[in-house]
Amino acid sequence: MELTFLGTQAMMPTKHRNASAAYLEFKGEGLLFDCAEGTQRQLKQVGVALSKIRHIFISHWHGDHVLGLPGMIQSLGAADFTKTLMIYGPPGTKKLYEHMMQGTVFANSVATEFKEVRSEKVVEGKNFSVECTPLNHVVPCVGYSFKEEDRRRIDLKKVKKLGIPPGPELGKLQQGKSIMWKGKKVTSDSTTYVVVGKKVVYVVDTAPAKEIVKLAKDADAFICEGTFGEELQDRAHEYKHLTVVDAATFAKKAKVKHLYLTHFSPRYPSTKELEKQAKKIFANTTCAKDLLQVKL
Amino acid sequence: MELTFLGTQAMMPTKHRNASAAYLEFKGEGLLFDCAEGTQRQLKQVGVALSKIRHIFISHWHGDHVLGLPGMIQSLGAADFTKTLMIYGPPGTKKLYEHMMQGTVFANSVATEFKEVRSEKVVEGKNFSVECTPLNHVVPCVGYSFKEEDRRRIDLKKVKKLGIPPGPELGKLQQGKSIMWKGKKVTSDSTTYVVVGKKVVYVVDTAPAKEIVKLAKDADAFICEGTFGEELQDRAHEYKHLTVVDAATFAKKAKVKHLYLTHFSPRYPSTKELEKQAKKIFANTTCAKDLLQVKL
Numbered sequence: 272m273e274l275t276f277l278g279t280q281a282m283m284p285t286k287h288r289n290a291s292a293a294y295l296e297f298k299g300e301g302l303l304f305d306c307a308e309g310t311q312r313q314l315k316q317v318g319v320a321l322s323k324i325r326h327i328f329i330s331h332w333h334g335d336h337v338l339g340l341p342g343m344i345q346s347l348g349a350a351d352f353t354k355t356l357m358i359y360g361p362p363g364t365k366k367l368y369e370h371m372m373q374g375t376v377f378a379n380s381v382a383t384e385f386k387e388v389r390s391e392k393v394v395e396g397k398n399f400s401v402e403c404t405p406l407n408h409v410v411p412c413v414g415y416s417f418k419e420e421d422r423r424r425i426d427l428k429k430v431k432k433l434g435i436p437p438g439p440e441l442g443k444l445q446q447g448k449s450i451m452w453k454g455k456k457v458t459s460d461s462t463t464y465v466v467v468g469k470k471v472v473y474v475v476d477t478a479p480a481k482e483i484v485k486l487a488k489d490a491d492a493f494i495c496e497g498t499f500g501e502e503l504q505d506r507a508h509e510y511k512h513l514t515v516v517d518a519a520t521f522a523k524k525a526k527v528k529h530l531y532l533t534h535f536s537p538r539y540p541s542t543k544e545l546e547k548q549a550k551k552i553f554a555n556t557t558c559a560k561d562l563l564q565v566k567l
Numbered sequence: 568m569e570l571t572f573l574g575t576q577a578m579m580p581t582k583h584r585n586a587s588a589a590y591l592e593f594k595g596e597g598l599l600f601d602c603a604e605g606t607q608r609q610l611k612q613v614g615v616a617l618s619k620i621r622h623i624f625i626s627h628w629h630g631d632h633v634l635g636l637p638g639m640i641q642s643l644g645a646a647d648f649t650k651t652l653m654i655y656g657p658p659g660t661k662k663l664y665e666h667m668m669q670g671t672v673f674a675n676s677v678a679t680e681f682k683e684v685r686s687e688k689v690v691e692g693k694n695f696s697v698e699c700t701p702l703n704h705v706v707p708c709v710g711y712s713f714k715e716e717d718r719r720r721i722d723l724k725k726v727k728k729l730g731i732p733p734g735p736e737l738g739k740l741q742q743g744k745s746i747m748w749k750g751k752k753v754t755s756d757s758t759t760y761v762v763v764g765k766k767v768v769y770v771v772d773t774a775p776a777k778e779i780v781k782l783a784k785d786a787d788a789f790i791c792e793g794t795f796g797e798e799l800q801d802r803a804h805e806y807k808h809l810t811v812v813d814a815a816t817f818a819k820k821a822k823v824k825h826l827y828l829t830h831f832s833p834r835y836p837s838t839k840e841l842e843k844q845a846k847k848i849f850a851n852t853t854c855a856k857d858l859l860q861v862k863l
Contacts, residue, residue, distance in 0.1 A: 286608075
């Protein structure tokens with residue numbers, strides 16, 4: 272699976288950074304988190320066909336997170352997209368989307384389905400699921416957690432030792448069932464091991480909130496806003512945002528593997544100092560750049 | 568005055584070209600023709616402050632010409648834009664704009680005024696005016712013509728010969744008035760000359776239409792769509808578009824100084840062949856590229 276940062280700027284695009292979007296490709300299926308103006312072009316910069324996108328997860332309906340939606344839909348329509356596009360977002364999503372789509376003269380040919388979410392399982396996909404939790408912003412906003420399904424694998428050494436050949440008996444063990452072999456019970460736990468699925472968490476536009484650590488727990492990639500440096504903590508919290516130190520503190524508490532900071536205020540032409548501040552708290556921190564790709 | 572091509576692709580952005588927009592800066596004032604998704608970022612690529620924009624001229628309300636509007640307005644609002652932004656477009660403009668602006672949660676602080684136009688003087692500005700004419704597209708669409716005011720200049724050799732010193736008498740001649748000098752009538756025409764103002768014409772998304780040549784007459788820069796090559800003329804006209812040969816033919820008939828082709832179909836990764844086709848008809852042709860800047 273591969274994670275691509277499509278936009279890492281808060282509020283508005285700048286010369287070097289587009290506004291918010293992140294793309295996760297899992298087994299050929301595209302999951303898009305937010306869709307700022309210009310997102311479709313960013314995808315083209317990294318050579319991703321728009322038609323791969325099946326799910327769009329909207330954090331909230333501020334322009335810098337959603338204004339790329341109508342262009343994306345129109346381009347999918349022009350490309351004869353035949354699937355159904357799922358759009359998830361906080362309450363109000365469908366109505367806002369419909370207004371947006373009435374802002375141009377356009378016959379939409381793309382089938383879309385909506386699910387308005389707050390705190391629930393958002394979608395159960397093929398070998399993955401996505402959950403969400405409410406955040407604390409000036410408008411309804413949710414954070415998302417993508418979780419790859421855990422996979423049970425046969426411990427080849429052990430089954431060889433027991434003399435179980437490839438076939439239906441191994442299949443049962445892999446499904447977590449016990450079998451009878453040469454008159455003895457063989458349990459799945461004793462002959463298999465579990466590969467824990469990867470977890471990717473997306474949290475933007477929120478003041479500190481207790482739900483964040485829970486959502487991010489043990490994530491492989493924790494994408495979190497770090498709109499401001501610690502010197503602007505008051506301002507950050509007043510405007511319902513996080514500092515990079517807030518984000519790093521959550522990362523540490525949640526024991527994530529890697530923190531990817533994003534959503535930087537345009538006041539920071541360089542993120543070097545921000546990364547330094549965060550790394551003091553949580554070493555495995557990267558200030559994301561546009562078009563950064565991470566294999567997971 | 569400087570003309571900047573911000574987007575030269577038809578239908579949707581691609582890796583190398585954004586969708587339609589062109590920016591004309593005249594005496595520090597910005598005039599934007601169309602505003603596709605990503606236009607604000609293209610302006611940042613060439614270092615133009617968004618706050619310079621005073622007038623936005625919309626050709627028509629297909630997404631690839633307008634989807635950058637809400638982001639532009641929101642960024643202007645964030646930058647404490649204090650002027651009034653004038654938005655011109657074909658009938659329906661105000662209603663479509665309002666839908667578009669209701670597609671996000673956003674308190675608009677930017678003062679906007681609308682003028683819906685078909686065939687008229689669109690605006691009389693400081694030392695310039697803009698006119699429009701209806702085009703022939705699948706939705707209401709207009710072409711625009713920017714005209715710098717002609718300026719009368721004193722012929723210094725002639726007034727020196729007549730012995731007229733700098734002062735109010737020269738001012739009168741420059742205003743086109745006659746004066747009495749040493750008992751004789753001196754006319755403005757005999758002592759001044761006219762510098763003809765520059766003309767920039769913007770025509771996109773139309774089948775061939777008789778109004779185009781009239782609008783483009785003697786233009787210094789004729790920006791015209793050349794969505795298809797001549798081999799796809801039938802397709803071009805069926806979808807109410809022009810080929811590059813159509814555009815070149817109009818340029819020749821209108822006796823323009825330079826033709827800038829734009830709005831290329833994504834099927835052409837290179838415009839070399841298109842430029843060749845057009846140049847056979849009209850030599851002073853350039854296939855515009857994104858961020859091309861032309862001093863006029």
